[in-house]
Amino acid sequence: REAANIAARSRDNLRCPIIVIMGHVDTGKTKLLDNIRRTNVQEGEAGGITQQIGATYFEPSTLLNRCKKLNDTEKLDLTLPGILVIDTPGHESFTNLRSRGSNLCDLAILVVDLMHGLEQQTIESLKMLRSKGTPFVVALNKVDRCYNWKACANDPIRSALAEQEEGTVQEFRSRAEEAKVQLAEQGVNSNIYWEMGDDDWQSSDFVPLVPTSAISGEGVQDILLLLCRMAQEKLWRQLMWCGNLQCTVLEVKAIEGLGMTVDVIVVNGTIREGDKVVLCSMDGPVVSEIRGLLTPPPSREMRVKSEYIHHKEIKGALGVKLIGNGLEKVMAGTPIMVVGPDDEEEDIKAEVMSDLTSLTDSLSVD
Ligand code: GDP
Numbered sequence: 589r590e591a592a593n594i595a596a597r598s599r600d601n602l603r604c605p606i607i608v609i610m611g612h613v614d615t616g617k618t619k620l621l622d623n624i625r626r627t628n629v630q631e632g633e634a635g636g637i638t639q640q641i642g643a644t645y646f647e648p649s650t651l652l653n654r655c656k657k658l659n660d661t662e663k664l665d666l667t668l669p670g671i672l673v674i675d676t677p678g679h680e681s682f683t684n685l686r687s688r689g690s691n692l693c694d695l696a697i698l699v700v701d702l703m704h705g706l707e708q709q710t711i712e713s714l715k716m717l718r719s720k721g722t723p724f725v726v727a728l729n730k731v732d733r734c735y736n737w738k739a740c741a742n743d744p745i746r747s748a749l750a751e752q753e754e755g756t757v758q759e760f761r762s763r764a765e766e767a768k769v770q771l772a773e774q775g776v777n778s779n780i781y782w783e784m785g786d787d788d789w790q791s792s793d794f795v796p797l798v799p800t801s802a803i804s805g806e807g808v809q810d811i812l813l814l815l816c817r818m819a820q821e822k823l824w825r826q827l828m829w830c831g832n833l834q835c836t837v838l839e840v841k842a843i844e845g846l847g848m849t850v851d852v853i854v855v856n857g858t859i860r861e862g863d864k865v866v867l868c869s870m871d872g873p874v875v876s877e878i879r880g881l882l883t884p885p886p887s888r889e890m891r892v893k894s895e896y897i898h899h900k901e902i903k904g905a906l907g908v909k910l911i912g913n914g915l916e917k918v919m920a921g922t923p924i925m926v927v928g929p930d931d932e933e934e935d936i937k938a939e940v941m942s943d944l945t946s947l948t949d950s951l952s953v954d
Contacts, residue, residue: 597828597829597830598828599667599824599828600667601828602667602668602669602819602820602824602827602828602829603669603827603828603829603855603856603903603904603905604668604669604671604672604827604904604905604906605668605671605672605694605695605815605819605823605827605905606674606692606693606694606695606853606855606905607671607672607673607674607693607694607695607696607697608673608674608679608682608695608696609621609673609674609677609678609696609697609699610678610696610697610698610699610713610717611677611678611697611699611700611709611710611713611727612699612700612701612704612707612708612709612710612713613678613709614701615699615700615701615704615710615729615730616699616701616727616729616730616802616803617677617678617699618677619802619803620677620697620699620727620729620800620802620808621673621675622802623802623803623805623808624673624808624811624812625637625644625673636650636653637650638883639884640672640883640884640906640907640908641838641851641852641853641882641883641884641907641908641909642674642676642838642839642851642853643672643673643674643675643853643906643907644672644673644675645670645671645672645906645907646670646671646672646673647670648666648668648669648670650670651666651668651670651671651812651813651816652666654808654809654812655809655812655816656809657743657744657747657809658744658809658810658813659809659813662813662817664813664816664817666816666820667820668816668819668820668827671812671815671816671819672853672905672906672907674693674853677699678709681920681921684716684720684921685836685920685921691720691721691722692836692853692855693722694722694723694819694823694826694827695722695723695724695725695815695819695823696713696717696722696723696724696725697724697725697726697727697811697815698710698713698714698717698724698725698726698727699726699727699729700726700727700728700729700767701729701730702728702729702730702731702733702734702760702763702764702767702799703730703733703763705763705766705767705770706767706770706774711774714771714774714776718776718793723792723818723822723823724795725781725795725796725797725798725811725815725818726767726771726778726795726796726797726798727798727799727800727807727811728763728767728797728798728800729800729802730801730802730803731745731748731760731799731800731801731806731807732801732803732804732806734752734756734759734760734763735755735759736752736753736755736756737752737756737801738751738752738756739801739804740804740806741804741805741806742804742805742806742808742809743805743806743809744806744807744809744810745798745800745807745810746782746810748806748807749799760799764780764797764799767797768797771795776793776795777791777794777795778794778795778796778797779794779796779797780796780797780799781796781797781798781810781814784796796814796818798810829856830856830857831857831858832856832857833854833856833857833858833859833904833925833926834855834856834857834904834923835852835853835854835855835857835859835923835924835925836852836853836855836921836922836923836924837851837867837868837918837920837921837922837923837924838851838852838853838907838920839851839920840915840918840919840920846880846882846911847911848915848916849882849909849910849911849915850867850909850910850912850915850918851907851908851909851910852907852908852909852910852924853904853905853906853907854902854903854904854906854907854908855904856905857903858901858902858903858904859878859881859901859902859908859910859924859926860878860881860900860901861878861879861880861881861898861899861900861901862877862878863877863878863926863927864876864877864878864926864927864933865877865878865912865924865925865926865927866924866925866927866933866936866937866940867915867918867922867924867940868918868919868922868923868940868941869914869916869917869918869919870917870919871917873937873940873941874914874915874917874918875914875927875933875937876912876913876914876915877912878910878911879911879912879913880898880909880910880911880912881899881900881901881902881908881909881910882896882897882898882899882908882909882910882911883896883897883899883902883906883907883908884896884897885897896909922940923940924940925939925940
């Protein structure tokens with residue numbers, strides 16, 4: 589199995605990148621997520637967008653559909669199997685959560701209110717992203733509040749700007765310039781994303797700026813396509829599919845009829861019903877057998893309390909609810925490991941707990 593896993597690791601076999609939305613309160617994080625997640629009316633029910641545990645999954649065809657107008661010129665050959673967007677915008681713990689030594693999140697959208705520039709939590713988010721080495725884009729949101737903005741619903745941002753009068757474009761330009769200066773004061777080099785040179789794009793710490801309106805949707809295509817491009821062109825090494833489970837606990841919850849459950853993000857690899865796993869609890873390592881792997885039903889109408897779809901196996905990246913015994917004291921933000929047929933249980937216990945030690949160390953440094 590090990591050999592098969594190694595053979596399968598290739599740039600042509602990637603997992604979904606995990607994306608988180610961050611930023612100061614009231615910059616429009618929730619609105620942006622809503623806009624990104626909006627159900628495609630023409631396709632009927634959520635069309636290729638499915639609600640997972642703690643996250644929303646977007647199919648490649650849905651992404652291409654959403655970005656069609658922009659991709660007619662950008663021509664990105666999408667090789668990702670989709671993207672997974674964490675559902676709790678602004679929740680900084682998601683950026684801090686790690687899974688076996690690596691970050692839980694592959695990419696972030698840092699939302700800035702174009703009218704306000706950088707604010708306190710923007711700066712805190714910036715520091716955290718940089719200390720974790722998480723690549724991110726800055727959404728210069730509320731572009732529609734520039735004087736006399738004419739809404740061009742859901743258009744690529746350059747088409748929308750082309751529709752505006754000169755004064756409106758000038759206001760946008762000077763506000764964007766201001767944001768750039770403020771970012772530079774924090775030691776961050778940035779530019780409007782379509783004005784970045786090849787060197788900027790190659791540089792690992794250069795940040796693209798994307799003007800957006802979370803209300804009328806201008807620039808949302810741009811954000812989605814840019815994140816996909818960054819993921820597959822810059823992050824493909826960390827996104828290569830591997831058979832080994834990489835999995836992080838988001839939350840421990842009692843659910844009526846199911847008992848204690850653990851919501852996790854399976855970052856990479858496969859988890860199966862019947863797997864023997866080791867988790868971290870306040871009292872030390874816990875060994876448990878996976879008795880159920882659950883995801884919410886695909887359509888909202890079906891979403892009756894405690895009605896879930898049961899799976900035999902789940903491949904990352906995906907959010908899923910686990911059922912098992914002894915999960916009461918499991919801690920959020922800790923890793924889960926499978927005890928394979930050739931593994932010593934004691935070794936896995938030690939490894940899981942050592943990861944926890946380095947996790948708490950890294951948190952206390954922040
Ligand atoms: P959060 O605290 O960052 O999640 O911000 P919200 O998404 O709750 O938005 C805060 C306020 O800004 C709400 O009143 C939104 O309607 C408004 N808002 C968010 N995005 C935009 C935008 O792009 N344009 C305009 N005009 N208002 C926005």
